[in-house]
Amino acid sequence: MDLTLTDAPPSEAERDAVDRVLGPPASGWDGGARDSTVDSRIAHGGHHARGRRHELLPALWAVQERAGFISPGALGYICRRLTVPPAEAYGVATFYALLSCEPRPPRVVHVCEDLACRCAGSQDLIAQLEEQVGPEGTLTADGAATWFRSPCLGQCDRAPAAMLTVAGDPATEDVLAPTSAGAVLAVLRGGRAPAPPGVAIPQQGDPSLRLLRRVGIVDPASLDDYRAAGGYQALRNAVSLGPEGVVREVKDARLMGRGGAAFPTGVKWEAVARQSARPHYLICNADESEPGTFKDRAIIEGDPYALVEAMTIAGYATGSEHGFIYLRGEYPAAHHALHHAIAEARSRGLLGADVMGEGFAFDLEIRKGAGAYICGEETAIFNSIEGLRGEPRNKPPFPVTHGVFAKPTAINNVETLVNVLEILSRGGPGYAETGTEASTGTKLFCLSGHVERPGTYEVPFGATLRDLLDLAGGVAGGRPLQTILLGGAAGGFVRPDELDLPLTMEGARAANATLGSGVIMAFDDTVDLPRLLMRIAAFFRSESCGQCVPCRVGTVRQQEAVARLLSGRTRGGVDGELALIAELGQVMRDASICGLGQTASSAIESAITRLGVFSGGAR
Amino acid sequence: MTPLLPKRMIEVEIDGTPVRVFEGQTLLDACRKVGVDTPTLCYGDTLEPKNACRVCVVEVEGARVLAPSCSRKAEAGMKVRTDSDRVRHSRRMVMELLTSSVDLSTTPDAAGYAERYDARPDRYGPAAAPNPDRDRLRAGHHVEPDGDTAATVASALKDDNELYVRDYGKCILCYKCVDACGSQHQNTFAISIAGRGFDARISTEHAIELPESACVYCGNCIQVCPTGALMFRSEHEHRAAGTWDEAAQTVTKTICPYCGVGCNVELHVQHNEIVKVTSPADHDVTRGNLCIKGRFGFQHVQRR
Ligand SMILES: Cc1cc2nc3c(=O)[nH]c(=O)nc-3n(C[C@H](O)[C@H](O)[C@H](O)COP(=O)(O)O)c2cc1C
Ligand code: SF4
Ligand code: SF4
Ligand code: SF4
Ligand code: FES
Ligand code: FES
Numbered sequence: 001m002d003l004t005l006t007d008a009p010p011s012e013a014e015r016d017a018v019d020r021v022l023g024p025p026a027s028g029w030d031g032g033a034r035d036s037t038v039d040s041r042i043a044h045g046g047h048h049a050r051g052r053r054h055e056l057l058p059a060l061w062a063v064q065e066r067a068g069f070i071s072p073g074a075l076g077y078i079c080r081r082l083t084v085p086p087a088e089a090y091g092v093a094t095f096y097a098l099l100s101c102e103p104r105p106p107r108v109v110h111v112c113e114d115l116a117c118r119c120a121g122s123q124d125l126i127a128q129l130e131e132q133v134g135p136e137g138t139l140t141a142d143g144a145a146t147w148f149r150s151p152c153l154g155q156c157d158r159a160p161a162a163m164l165t166v167a168g169d170p171a172t173e174d175v176l177a178p179t180s181a182g183a184v185l186a187v188l189r190g191g192r193a194p195a196p197p198g199v200a201i202p203q204q205g206d207p208s209l210r211l212l213r214r215v216g217i218v219d220p221a222s223l224d225d226y227r228a229a230g231g232y233q234a235l236r237n238a239v240s241l242g243p244e245g246v247v248r249e250v251k252d253a254r255l256m257g258r259g260g261a262a263f264p265t266g267v268k269w270e271a272v273a274r275q276s277a278r279p280h281y282l283i284c285n286a287d288e289s290e291p292g293t294f295k296d297r298a299i300i301e302g303d304p305y306a307l308v309e310a311m312t313i314a315g316y317a318t319g320s321e322h323g324f325i326y327l328r329g330e331y332p333a334a335h336h337a338l339h340h341a342i343a344e345a346r347s348r349g350l351l352g353a354d355v356m357g358e359g360f361a362f363d364l365e366i367r368k369g370a371g372a373y374i375c376g377e378e379t380a381i382f383n384s385i386e387g388l389r390g391e392p393r394n395k396p397p398f399p400v401t402h403g404v405f406a407k408p409t410a411i412n413n414v415e416t417l418v419n420v421l422e423i424l425s426r427g428g429p430g431y432a433e434t435g436t437e438a439s440t441g442t443k444l445f446c447l448s449g450h451v452e453r454p455g456t457y458e459v460p461f462g463a464t465l466r467d468l469l470d471l472a473g474g475v476a477g478g479r480p481l482q483t484i485l486l487g488g489a490a491g492g493f494v495r496p497d498e499l500d501l502p503l504t505m506e507g508a509r510a511a512n513a514t515l516g517s518g519v520i521m522a523f524d525d526t527v528d529l530p531r532l533l534m535r536i537a538a539f540f541r542s543e544s545c546g547q548c549v550p551c552r553v554g555t556v557r558q559q560e561a562v563a564r565l566l567s568g569r570t571r572g573g574v575d576g577e578l579a580l581i582a583e584l585g586q587v588m589r590d591a592s593i594c595g596l597g598q599t600a601s602s603a604i605e606s607a608i609t610r611l612g613v614f615s616g617g618a619r
Numbered sequence: 620m621t622p623l624l625p626k627r628m629i630e631v632e633i634d635g636t637p638v639r640v641f642e643g644q645t646l647l648d649a650c651r652k653v654g655v656d657t658p659t660l661c662y663g664d665t666l667e668p669k670n671a672c673r674v675c676v677v678e679v680e681g682a683r684v685l686a687p688s689c690s691r692k693a694e695a696g697m698k699v700r701t702d703s704d705r706v707r708h709s710r711r712m713v714m715e716l717l718t719s720s721v722d723l724s725t726t727p728d729a730a731g732y733a734e735r736y737d738a739r740p741d742r743y744g745p746a747a748a749p750n751p752d753r754d755r756l757r758a759g760h761h762v763e764p765d766g767d768t769a770a771t772v773a774s775a776l777k778d779d780n781e782l783y784v785r786d787y788g789k790c791i792l793c794y795k796c797v798d799a800c801g802s803q804h805q806n807t808f809a810i811s812i813a814g815r816g817f818d819a820r821i822s823t824e825h826a827i828e829l830p831e832s833a834c835v836y837c838g839n840c841i842q843v844c845p846t847g848a849l850m851f852r853s854e855h856e857h858r859a860a861g862t863w864d865e866a867a868q869t870v871t872k873t874i875c876p877y878c879g880v881g882c883n884v885e886l887h888v889q890h891n892e893i894v895k896v897t898s899p900a901d902h903d904v905t906r907g908n909l910c911i912k913g914r915f916g917f918q919h920v921q922r923r
Contacts, residue, residue, distance in 0.1 A: 004809075004833035006824075072825050085808030085833065086824035088801075094813040094822075097759030101825060136760075148760065371759060372815070389812065394670055394690060534763075542759045546792065546812070546819035549672050550709070553716035556770050556817045557743055563766030571744060580742070587712035590685045590705055591673040598684065 005080060008073035013169070015077055017066035021058050022081050031080040050083050054405075056387030060093050061329075061368055068167035069104040084387070095389045095545075097150075097371030098165075098329050106167040107145035109176075109184050110330070114291045114539070115485065115532060116156030116448040116521055120178065125160055128181035133188065145188045151373065151539055152291035153177070153330050156448035156521070157455045163330055164193050173332035196333050199302035202455040202472070210442050211418050212458045215302030220337050223344045226305040232350065234424035238313045239358045241424075246317040247273060250420060252428025254440045259285055259376075259413030260490070260516050260595075262505050265420075268410055271400040272318040275408035282320040283385075283404060283411040284311055286327040286334070287369050287376035290488035291539060292519035295444040296414035298456040300327075300334040303418075304341035308364065310417040312345075312355060313424065315362040318410045323362065326381050328369045338366060373543040377594050378403075378411045380545070391545045392594035415444055415518075435461030439504035447472040449521040450479065459503075466499035468520055479524040483611055487516025489536050490599035492606030513606075529613050530566050533604050537562045540600040551597025554588045558601060565614055574617050578608055629695040634702065646677055646688035646699055655701050658710060658732045660717075661793035662689035663843050665906045666803055669794040674713045674732065678703045685709055711736035719743045720771045720817075722789045725847025725858075749773035749788070754826040756818040770817065779828040782836050782915045784855045787820055789848040796821060796840035796849060804908050809834040838914035842897055842907045851895040864889060872899070875913035880904075884913050893917045 010018070019025070025032030059082065063074040070093050079086045093099045098110075111129065113122055129147055133140060136148045153175065155161035161177035164187050174193035176183055187193055203209055204216040219225045226232075238246045251266030272280055284307065288296045300307060311323045327335055342364050345351045353361045367385055369375050375384045379393035382404040403409020419441055423431045432440040439461035445468055448454045452473025459468065465484065475481050481496040491514050494501065501511050508515045523532070537559035546552045561577050561584070564570045570577045585601030592598050607613040626641040633646075633653045640649045645668070650657045661672040668690035676685035680698035685705060700706060714733045718740035723729035733740070747768035750756070754774075764770060777785040794812065801808045809832045813822035823832040841849040850858075857863035868889045875882045882905045885897045896914050900907035 002833075006827070006831065075824065085801075085811075087808055087811040087822070087832070090822065090824035091811030091813045095758055095815050097757070100757070102755060102757075151759070394687075396692075538761070538763065542761060542816060544816035546814070546816040547671055549674075549713050549716055549791070552792070552817055552819070553720050554712070556720070556764075557716065560743065560764050560766040560769060563764050567765055567767075569765075569767060571742065583708070583712060586705075587709045587716075591676045591709040591713065592684075593670070593673075 003079060003083065003085060005076045005086060006072055008071070008076060010071075010073040010077035011067070013066055014063050014071065014074035017062040017169075018059050018074070018078055018081060021062045022052070022055060025081060030083075031077055052082050053084060053387040054385055056082060056084055056089060056092060057367070057370065057384060060089070060099055061370065064099050065165075065167055065171035066169060068106040068108070069100040069102060071103075075101070082387075092387065092389055095372060099370050105139055105144050105146050107188065107190070108165050109145070109147040109188055110150035110153070110163045110165070111147055111184060112151070112153045112155070112159070112161045113149040113535070114152035114156075115489075115535060116152070116292060116454075117160040118532070118535070119449045119523065119527065120159035122160040125179070125181045125184065129184060132181075132185060140188050142190075144190065147184065147188060150330075151542065152289070152293075154288055154294045154297055154328065156292055156294055156446065158197060159448065159454075163332075175330075175332060199298065200455070201298055201302070201457075202453045203457060209458050210422050211415065211444060212298065212302075212456065214306065215298055218303065220302055220304055221340055223305060223341070223348060226303075230425075231305055232309055234421040235309050235313055235350075235356065237424045238316055239356070243273060243317045243319065246313060246424070249423050249428035250317070253419075253423040253431040254438075255416065255419055255423060255431075256439065256505060257413060258415035258419070258443070258518070260290070265412060265416055268400060268412075269314065269318050272320070272408045272410040275401060277401075277408055279322065279407055280318055280320040281404050281407055281409045282311060282315045282318055282323040283378075283381060283409060284323065284325040284414055284417055285376060285378065285381060285411055286325055286331075286414050287373075287381065288328050288331075288414075288517075289369075289373040289376050290490060290517045290519065292448055292485065292488050292521045293446050293517040294448075295446050295456045295518055297331055297334050298444075299414055299418055300331070301337050304334075304337040305345065306418050306421060307338070307414060308341050308345050308351070310420050311364060312351065312362050313420055314410060314412065314417055316355075316360055320410065321361045321363070323364045324385055324404070325364060325366045326369060326375070326385065327366055329371055335366065335368065342366070372545075373539075374545045374594075374596055377596065380594070381411065382409070389545070391547045392596075394593065436502075436504050436506070438506045443503065443515070443518060445503070445518045445520050447520050447522070449485070450476045450524040450527070451522050452476050461504045463503055464499065465494070465501045465503060465520065468503065469499065469522065475522055475524050477524075479526070482523045482525045482527055482529065483607075484523070485519065485521040485603065487514040488519040489539050489603055490514075490595070491516040491519060492602050493611050494606075495610060529607060529611070530562070533607055533613065534559070534562050534566055536603050540596070544596060544600070548591070548593045548597060550587045550590075551592045551600060554584050554592075554597065555600050558584045558588075558604065562604065574614050578614060581605065581608065629693060631693045631695070631697040631699060633699050640693050642693075644693055646679075646686065646691050646693055646697070647675060649693050649699070650677070650688055650701060657688055657701060658728065658735070659689055660726070660728070660791060660845055661795065663793075663795050663845070665900050666795055666798050666843065669798065671794055672713060672717070672791060674710055676706060676709050677701045678706050707736060711738050714738035715740045715743070717791055719746075719769050721791055721846075722773065722786075723791075723846065725789060725850075726791070726845060743769035745769065746771050746773070749775075751775070753787075753818065753820055754822065756814055758815040758818070761818070772817075772820070774820075777829075780830050780836070781852065783838065783841055783849060783851055785821075785829075786848050786850070789846045790821060791846055792819060792821070793845060795843040795845065799839045799843045799908075804906070805835075805837050805839050807833050807835055807837070810840070836911040836915060837909060838896075838911070839908045841914075842900075842909075853892075853894045857889070857894060863894075868894065875909065877912040877916065882909055882913050884909065886917070891921075893921055
């Protein structure tokens with residue numbers, strides 16, 4: 001293809017940032033200096049360069065991190081290097097909230113305005129920033145910093161949260177949690193971020209823990225410590241069982257996916273293993289952007305080798321030699337821990353061309369998300385990895401036959417994968433003894449909001465909502481419970497009189513609720529529920545990819561309806577608005593392409609039908 | 620091209636009527652075969668279905684959600700409802716959502732669909748003021764609405780070249796122009812979708828003007844645009860002056876005089892003036908596509 005590129009050149013820094021990711025350009029054809037000996041009459045680029053399209057997002061990230069935004073010159077240089085049309089690259093860059101094609105100062109603080117942080121005073125914090133700095137996007141007096149509102153940063157257990165990104169060489173990213181207006185103002189003025197909080201879980205040391213038993217106890221940086229704590233035994237067991245044997249154990253364990261859809265993992269793996277098309281791919285979904293979810297972070301930060309080992313087993317079982325970990329961009333500590341673990345494992349022959357000398361190859365690559373909840377949807381991840389806009393694909397065809405790069409792909413959530421270690425040490429049937437008939441094993445739950453001890457908790461399936469709330473010390477300050485958001489923004493609200501709900505897949509379904517990604521967010525009687533609904537509506541409006549009409553426009557109309565219920569200036573009265581919300585919910589559920597649109601009204605509708613939020617009228 | 624193998628026929632049921640279609644054909648094909656008139660907006664017969672608008676949804680027995688008939692392949696034994704309450708509801712809501720947010724005044728079938736499904740777009744309130752910054756909106760951020768007005772995609776007319784104008788306030792984001800400009804037809808890739816969600820828009824890189832972009836003015840995007848968001852300058856000017864008169868137009872099919880390929884062109888003539896040029900979509904060589912000469916190079920036959 002002929003590229004038409006603007007004349008704007010990249011700066012030296014931008015060029016260097018891109019070259020560090022893509023390697024130096026081979027010739028004048030792809031952006032290097034002209035050299036008559038190599039550039040003569042042979043055109044370079046073409047198929048070979050286009051085959052590198054999947055490096056687009058990493059290249060865009062490199063520029064964003066170095067320069068703070070992606071200038072026309074930098075975009076043009078990336079396009080030349082990868083033979084990507086600039087309009088397409090622009091379309092990709094503008095899809096992600098953490099990338100900017102408009103000038104931005106080097107220092108940016110992303111301040112969480114989502115549900116759990118509201119319980120911890122984030123609205124006050126934001127009001128102070130607005131007063132002292134100005135509305136989001138305003139430059140500080142020295143012009144070197146600004147702040148933006150952000151959806152949930154996955155730090156709800158240490159709310160209120162913010163994330164500081166500083167462009168440069170090296171660029172830095174730091175989570176500030178818990179934070180305060182004073183602390184945010186200090187980093188905006190150029191102060192250093194305080195040391196990140198260590199990994200801690202409330203149940204630390206509890207002997208009944210399985211998935212979390214090493215978190216906070218075993219040094220997450222040390223491969224030796226991981227091995228001393230039982231690490232890599234599961235992989236040995238896997239190799240002695242052979243790939244089919246592993247799949248059999250996972251099926252016998254009746255492991256269900258923990259990413260929200262509860263699909264049987266063994267069935268998925270078997271289907272991928274059987275595909276004759278090659279290569280096969282494995283993807284770990286670590287996008288974790290559902291508001292209120294932070295369990296995968298606890299695992300990755302606290303026990304990264306567990307994920308590396310589990311993925312190696314999954315790769316072995318599904319015949320995949322290449323694994324991607326799609327990690328949300330807002331998890332710098334997890335990125336760091338995982339990056340280190342992968343490098344260590346590789347250096348000891350636990351990843352690479354001949355894993356453990358057992359004659360199979362497997363390696364891992366981290367792909368950093370860039371601020372898009374939709375990129376947790378499995379087919380959107382494929383597009384994102386391939387360097388396309390993170391829009392979900394139409395299904396069928398399904399990932400097991402046509403996944404990333406149109407090849408058979410097994411994609412699983414972090415927690416799902418880590419369960420496989422348990423299965424291989426206990427055996428499938430032994431694993432299935434824990435939990436209930438239909439929901440086997442243990443489950444991680446993310447407790448946040450108004451609870452005494454927020455955090456990631458692990459319990460066997462079958463525990464009730466009350467059990468979990470008790471584990472977390474009950475409602476903070478002993479206040480009355482108003483409601484619990486179960487399953488996240490895509491889940492629903494339940495009443496205080498429903499605490500005996502068994503937290504199993506089947507129990508939730510029977511109660512017309514969902515466990516979703518394991519979110520349990522409690523709200524006490526002081527919480528302004530209609531405002532929360534407004535935030536949920538805003539979340540879906542902001543995160544819709546925009547591909548299909550029901551979700552693209554429906555989420556906007558839903559938000560407008562909630563806004564009218566808040567202002568009291570209803571159209572057709574409260575009943576008219578509630579009916580409208582139900583109608584919008586119906587078309588989004590029935591006719592949207594993907595799960596985002598299909599669940600965009602569920603929490604709001606549950607607040608209406610289950611809690612009767614507006615039954616006393618609008619506010 | 621896939622080799623021409625004999626294709627199997629399969630049977631599906633549309634509203635209780637059995638119909639046999641070739642394997643690989645869609646539910647829309649099956650609907651058409653039994654004469655069930657199905658609304659479509661983003662579907663175009665020369666492009667891969669993007670199934671973005673969802674106005675064509677049907678209910679497949681046993682499925683949790685509705686299926687876009689334009690892209691869902693028929694499978695043996697499928698039982699399909701095209702007029703159930705759920706189908707009618709979704710079609711009505713899609714028309715309400717589009718009509719309340721997009722200027723559909725030049726989308727030929729929109730008013731008919733809206734009426735057929737009893738859409739009431741005005742119940743979302745009066746249209747909000749246009750957002751002058753649509754080209755620069757940040758993904759993941761928006762200004763909180765008060766609900767008093769209904770957001771729309773209205774934006775300033777892009778009038779930056781001699782040949783055609785772009786009015787994205789009329790755009791339903793069907794992706795057809797992008798696919799036509801890109802790998803499916805033209806391979807120029809001058810435009811893409813930028814931004815996200817309700818703020819997504821068709822754009823060149825950094826929203827630069829067309830003459831600075833890769834555009835070669837083949838007009839193949841205009842050919843596939845179902846809404847009039849992309850429009851010949853001549854049509855746009857006639858419409859602005861109130862002199863656009865489709866009833867008075869004749870369409871003459873002829874062969875492009877420029878090169879040896881011999882593309883078919885359709886000259887739309889109003890009062891002895893060529894007002895636009897299309898190309899037959901069902902022609903297996905050109906599939907509706909032309910180059911700048913065939914599409915816009917008609918000045919020499921008329922004095923303007
Ligand atoms: C909008 C949306 C966001 C999602 N986000 C995530 C996510 O962050 N992490 C995840 O594991 N699954 C997420 N999912 C579910 C995935 O599509 C997919 O079902 C899951 O990764 C499969 O893994 P599992 O079988 O191990 O659960 C999301 C789905 C939707 C529709
Ligand atoms: S439902 Fe929403 S997020 Fe999913 S494809 Fe449609 S517009 Fe995109
Ligand atoms: S006129 Fe042709 S080249 Fe220009 S945007 Fe349209 S399809 Fe692309
Ligand atoms: S400009 Fe026309 S063809 Fe392009 S997306 Fe909009 S409506 Fe579709
Ligand atoms: S980090 Fe703020 S709500 Fe999750
Ligand atoms: S015509 Fe089928 S989805 Fe638009």
